[in-house]
Amino acid sequence: MPVLDLRHLATLDAVAVEGTFGRAADRLGYTQSAVSQQIGALEKSVGGVVFDRPGGPRPVRLTPLGEVVLAHGREVLARAAATEDAVERFKAGEGRVDIGTFQSITNVVLPTVVRRLLDEFPAADIRLFEEETDRPSTDGLDLLFFDGPLTGEVEQVKILDDPYVVVARRGRFADGPVPLTALHEAAMVAPPPICDQVRVERVYAEAGVAPLIVFRTADNRGVISMVRAGMGLAVMPMLTLDVPPDDDVLCTHELAPALTPREIYLAWQANRTLSPLATRAIELALHTVRQL
Structure with a gap:
């Protein structure tokens, strides 16, 4: 099976379209001798002549072998161009x-x-x-x-680093940090005991603090909604909160001692x-x- 060079196929196409080696050379930016060398290399690869060369100013013509090589060569060139375009689009961030x-x-x-x-x-x-x-x-x-x-x-x-804060209804605690011990036996709304919540609850236990978990939900907004409704307080990472500083119902407090941020x-x-x-x-x- 011949191994065909894309450059040789592109040169074959240019000569077929332009009709002469000279015009193909101008189109490709080659010398005419370079075009002749590439067509010669292609003919060696396929084992036969791809152009009839009548000589003089008359245009060259594809041989039957040349027509076969050109037809399939154009498919190869089109696939190569499509691959090059896809690679460039991939490098540009498409995908x-x-x-x-x-x-x-x-x-x-x-x-x-x-x-x-x-x-x-x-x-x-x-x-x-x-x-x-x-x-x-x-x-x-x-x-x-x-x-x-x-x-x-x-x-x-x-x-x-996402720090934890206490979320409570206004008036539940005085301004300033809330002691960790204030969570003991306090009604609390909390996420499920997975991910970093496991570590948080381990800190409670090591400090002898046992909150009364009255509701667990993986929905962060659900946690805050239930605190707003008065069901309990919550200890949540800052990134989970949707509580503006001027909220009429809820406020946030630091813990003392502070929990290590998640x-x-x-x-x-x-x-x-x-x-x-x-x-x-x-x-x-x-x-x-x-x-x-």
Whole structure:
């Protein structure tokens, strides 16, 4: 099977269209001798003559073999051009990126990241997957946000320390920090005991504090809604809150001693080359959290 050079096929096409080696050379920016050499190399590859050369000013004509080579050669050139175009579009950020996320990141960080990505790369295919789990995995994902460091074959960067505050109805506590001991036997609305909530409740236990959990929900807004309704208080990371400073019903307090902030990481599979789109998503995520 002959191995055909794309340059030789492009030269064949140019000569067939222009009719002479000289005009093909002008079109391609070659010398006429270079065109002749490339056609000669092509004929050697296919094992036969691809042009009849009548001589003088008369145009060359494709031989039957030349017609076969040109027909299939143009298909090869078209596929090569399409591949080159796809590669350039990929390098420019077109393609698909799959991102694992959770509520806080979905609500606060990703809207800015997604909007910027789509502004820069309108043809980008962005897929988001939200799952509340204490066993995260980057399998099938380009990027994964999680509230804690991951183990295993991953690369990761901590993007944010998210401090915890007490959320309560106004008047429940005096201004200023709330002692951790004030949570003992207090009615509390809380997330499920997964992810960083496990660590938070372990801190309570180690301090001899046993809140009365009256409702658990993975919906951050549900937690705040029930605190607003008077069902209990909550201890939540700042990124989960939608409580303006001038809220008529709710207010936030620091804890004393303060809980260690939850750490939010952005991770991806180790030893894997990231696409330009995924790389840009990382850059935008870091920029976005710096603005919070």
